[in-house]
Amino acid sequence: MLSTLGPVVQVLLTLVNGLLPSLGVNGGSVVAQVISGLDAILPIIIKEGGQLYTEVDAIIEALRNGSTPLTPEQLTTLDALDAQLDAAFEADAAAAGAPADPAAPTAAS
Amino acid sequence: MQNEIALIESKTFWSAVLAVVAIVAQQFHWSWIYGWSSDPNTPTTILNFIVFASAIAAGLFRTTATAKVTSFISTKPGATDAHTYGHAWLALIPLLMALGGCNTLSMIAGASVNPNYAYALVETFNGFETSADGYLRLAPCVSGGSAVCRNPAAVKAIVAAVRTGRTARNAVVAALHSTNGAAIPVASYDTLSAAVRTLQSAYANYQIALPSKGN
Numbered sequence: 345m346l347s348t349l350g351p352v353v354q355v356l357l358t359l360v361n362g363l364l365p366s367l368g369v370n371g372g373s374v375v376a377q378v379i380s381g382l383d384a385i386l387p388i389i390i391k392e393g394g395q396l397y398t399e400v401d402a403i404i405e406a407l408r409n410g411s412t413p414l415t416p417e418q419l420t421t422l423d424a425l426d427a428q429l430d431a432a433f434e435a436d437a438a439a440a441g442a443p444a445d446p447a448a449p450t451a452a453s
Numbered sequence: 454m455q456n457e458i459a460l461i462e463s464k465t466f467w468s469a470v471l472a473v474v475a476i477v478a479q480q481f482h483w484s485w486i487y488g489w490s491s492d493p494n495t496p497t498t499i500l501n502f503i504v505f506a507s508a509i510a511a512g513l514f515r516t517t518a519t520a521k522v523t524s525f526i527s528t529k530p531g532a533t534d535a536h537t538y539g540h541a542w543l544a545l546i547p548l549l550m551a552l553g554g555c556n557t558l559s560m561i562a563g564a565s566v567n568p569n570y571a572y573a574l575v576e577t578f579n580g581f582e583t584s585a586d587g588y589l590r591l592a593p594c595v596s597g598g599s600a601v602c603r604n605p606a607a608v609k610a611i612v613a614a615v616r617t618g619r620t621a622r623n624a625v626v627a628a629l630h631s632t633n634g635a636a637i638p639v640a641s642y643d644t645l646s647a648a649v650r651t652l653q654s655a656y657a658n659y660q661i662a663l664p665s666k667g668n
Contacts, residue, residue, distance in 0.1 A: 398580060433589075
């Protein structure tokens with residue numbers, strides 16, 4: 345269930361996701377801002393729950409596959425964001441009583 | 454006889470040329486072939502068929518030519534097989550066609566998967582994963598409680614399928630990156646597909662709804 349903040353975040357994520365393909369090879373500064381922005385709001389997204397994960401996943405994939413080249417640090421950040429989403433799912437699974445997964449990712453900071 | 458053999462080998466040559474053109478058109482995504490269809494899968498499928506059929510035709514024509522030359526030599530003592538060896542390079546063409554079309558052949562044989570299907574399956578799984586997380590956050594089902602609740606049996610099935618699917622999805626995405634958008638090996642795709650089917654089944658059994666965009 346999304347809070348009142350959830351729909352706003354969802355609109356923003358959808359907007360970012362729609363704009364990313366229009367960035368060219370010179371979109372490096374915008375991409376950097378998107379990545380740092382995602383990093384900053386991910387705790388809010390995780391708190392809102394899985395309904396926003398698909399949008400975040402889509403943005404991460406669009407950044408990885410886009411025409412703007414990413415630095416190794418940016419790729420590492422995207423991997424960390426992915427890992428945080430997986431860890432959030434595992435936390436919800438544990439809270440719902442599912443047995444622990446030995447191969448599950450550990451929560452990233 | 455020699456004219457007949459030359460005609461057959463001419464067919465070998467042109468079959469091979471046709472396969473080469475089809476492969477080049479695929480590799481360079483020629484706009485005059487791909488432009489007419491809104492779905493890029495359609496011209497790709499047609500070109501795949503042309504490559505496959507041309508390679509088979511070239512191989513068959515070449516085999517026929519060789520058989521005719523051998524037969525001709527056996528009936529003419531002292532005749533040379535210069536014609537065969539003079540055009541021996543033609544035998545390489547079907548081989549090259551098979552190698553060039555191995556992407557096609559492996560897909561036909563079921564060893565690899567069209568990348569578009571892989572992307573679609575990844576998106577499907579992501580949708581199921583999103584729903585799964587929403588389901589996990591529901592209150593547990595209790596007697597006399599809300600009908601909107603999480604069932605322990607459903608949690609167990611869903612979490613296991615999501616974990617399996619997540620590993621397979623990551624493998625599929627990694628394969629798509631490593632092949633640069635070309636066909637990917639079928640193994641991880643099949644695992645992801647099985648996870649999606651398990652989730653579909655669990656969602657149907659426990660009446661769990663998938664989210665829609667914008668909700």
